[in-house]
Amino acid sequence: MFEAFGISTLVVAVGEIGDKTQLLALLLACRFRKPVPILLGILAATIANHGVAGFFGAWIRGQFTPDTLRWLVGVTFLAIAAWALVPDKLEDEAPKPVGRYGVFLLTFVAFFLAEIGDKTQLATVALAARFDSLLAVVCGTTLGMMIADAPAVLLAERLTQKLSFKLIRFIAAGLFAALGIAALLSAAF
Numbered sequence: 001m002f003e004a005f006g007i008s009t010l011v012v013a014v015g016e017i018g019d020k021t022q023l024l025a026l027l028l029a030c031r032f033r034k035p036v037p038i039l040l041g042i043l044a045a046t047i048a049n050h051g052v053a054g055f056f057g058a059w060i061r062g063q064f065t066p067d068t069l070r071w072l073v074g075v076t077f078l079a080i081a082a083w084a085l086v087p088d089k090l091e092d093e094a095p096k097p098v099g100r101y102g103v104f105l106l107t108f109v110a111f112f113l114a115e116i117g118d119k120t121q122l123a124t125v126a127l128a129a130r131f132d133s134l135l136a137v138v139c140g141t142t143l144g145m146m147i148a149d150a151p152a153v154l155l156a157e158r159l160t161q162k163l164s165f166k167l168i169r170f171i172a173a174g175l176f177a178a179l180g181i182a183a184l185l186s187a188a189f
Contacts, residue, residue, distance in 0.1 A: 001133045001136045002136070003131070004127070004130075004131035004132075004133045004136040004137050004140065005133075005136040005137075005139060005140040005143075006140065007127065007131075007140070007179075008124070008127050008131075008136065008137045008138075008139075008140025008141045008144060009140040009141070009143045009144040009147070010144065010175070011123050011127065011141075011144065011175065011176070011179065012120045012123060012124070012140070012141040012143075012144025012145055012148070013143075013144035013145075013147040013148050014144075014148075014171060014175050015119050015120050015123055015144075015175070015176065016120055016144065016145055016148035016149065017148050018166075019118065019119060019120065019148075020114060020118065021111055021114045021115060021118060021120070021145075021149070022148055022149055022152050024110060024111065024114055025038065025042060025111075025149045025152040025153050025156075026152050026153075026156050028103070028106075028107055028110070028153070029152065029153040029154075029156035030156045032103050034103045035153050035154055037102065037103040037104035037107065038103060038104075038107050038153050039146075039149075039150060039153055040104055040107075041103070041104045041105070041106070041107025041108040041110075041111060042107060042111050042145065042146065042149050042153070043142070043146060044104075044108050045107070045108045045109075045110075045111035045112040045115065046111065046115070046141070046142045046145045046146070047138070047142055048112055049111075049112050049115040049116070049121060050115075050120075050121065050124045050138050050141045050142055050145075051138050053121045053122075053124040053125045053128065053141075054124055054125075054127075054128040054134050054137050054138040054141075055128070055134070056125050056128070057124065057125040057126060057127065057128025057129040057130075057134075057137070058128050058129070058134050060072070060125065060128075060129045061128070061129045061130075061132075069129060069130075070183055070184065070186060071184065072126075072129070073126045073129055073130050073180075073183045074180045074181070074182075074183035074184035075180065075184075076122060076125075076126045076180070077123075077126060077176050077177070077179045077180030077183060078176070078177060078180035078181075078184075081173045081174070081175075081176035081177035081180060082173070083119055085170070085173045119176075120141065120144075120145065123141070123176070124137065124138070124141045127140075127141065130183065
């Protein structure tokens with residue numbers, strides 16, 4: 001359980017840096033300057049999105065033999081490593097909150113939708129397929145998301161000027177590649 005939690009936290013924390021949802025967090029923080037509802041929206045959206053992804057990964061675990069699953073998880077992580085090398089950009093600005101719904105709901109909806117099919121969601125599926133503890137995986141991936149996105153929200157303007165997202169993308173790609181290779185070489189999956 002602790003292994004699943006720790007690996008899940010690390011994978012998503014590193015994988016989220018420079019990701020489009022982190023860029024979305026920066027955009028929302030710069031635009032609305034309301035960190036608490038933004039952080040709560042990110043947290044709620046991540047729990048919902050990664051919860052669904054985790055259940056899907058757990059279902060996948062029951063559908064395949066351990067050897068087939070090892071190959072699926074390994075290849076998935078290698079694909080995510082390649083994907084991590086491609087820089088994310090926000091195509092459109094986030095819409096302004098409408099009336100009574102406010103920044104929290106805007107953040108929740110935007111993050112939930114932005115995470116669909118994202119690297120960190122696919123990593124959550126793969127991790128839930130790999131580990132028996134669904135709760136540890138979802139809690140770990142959620143914590144990893146908050147570790148990466150909370151500083152982006154709280155220090156938005158300073159971070160955009162100081163961090164090299166290119167270097168961090170390469171580190172994230174290396175981590176995903178290492179996990180993929182480890183899964184492929186692991187006999188005790």
